[in-house]
Amino acid sequence: MAQEEIEKEYAKGDFHIIWKPRKCIHSGICVKKLPEVYLPDSKPWIRPENASVEALKAQILKCPSGALTFREEGAEGGSVKPRALQARLVPGGPLMIKGDIALEVEGKVEHLEGNTAFCRCGASSRKPFCDGSHKEVDFDS
Ligand code: SF4
Ligand code: FES
Known part of the structure; x- marks a missing residue:
């Protein structure tokens, strides 16, 4: 959850x-x-x-x-938004998504803006997001 x-x-x-x-x-x-x-x-x-x-x-x-x-205040937007969604695999680390996405977890949709790092190693305590725990575990893919 x-x-x-x-x-x-x-x-x-x-x-x-x-x-x-x-x-x-x-x-x-x-x-x-x-x-x-x-x-x-x-x-x-x-x-x-x-x-x-x-x-x-x-x-x-x-x-x-x-x-x-x-x-x-009084300005448009809060961060620079990329033109297209970009995904990057960090070796031994997270899947980085650049761009706004709608994430569905157990039927609940959450809108995420800007950059998001998703855990690939399984060790994060804040899944589906990366919390930096990949540095503490043996994960090199
Ligand atoms: S420590 Fe967290 S808030 Fe600071 S730059 Fe890294 S990811 Fe961003
Ligand atoms: S990839 Fe960073 S905690 Fe899993």
Whole structure:
């Protein structure tokens, strides 16, 4: 059974970072790119006030899983949407989908926007999504 989606927002004026923990694959890219903004051991763990909107956007667009997106009040859309759906197999890791999809689980349809990482190794505690657990198991296909 799919877990409930949790969605949190962190605002810097009209700019809002949207965080969906269920989609995170713990790549750590956010923390590496903007360590002054993403503080995993603090609460709140995201501090958008510590970087410019341009820097926040550039980093969010590098989030591989779609766990981080953004929206701007008065602006269209919250993330860059690709023209066509793209799928990529990460060796030893997830199936990455780039583009909006409708996911049906046990008859319930969920609309997922942007990037989504699906578990292929079977070890994720948040299936069908990858949670980074493939790094802890012997999975190399
Ligand atoms: S998947 Fe996105 S939110 Fe999760 S650690 Fe990586 S960059 Fe950060
Ligand atoms: S592929 Fe990442 S947890 Fe399974």
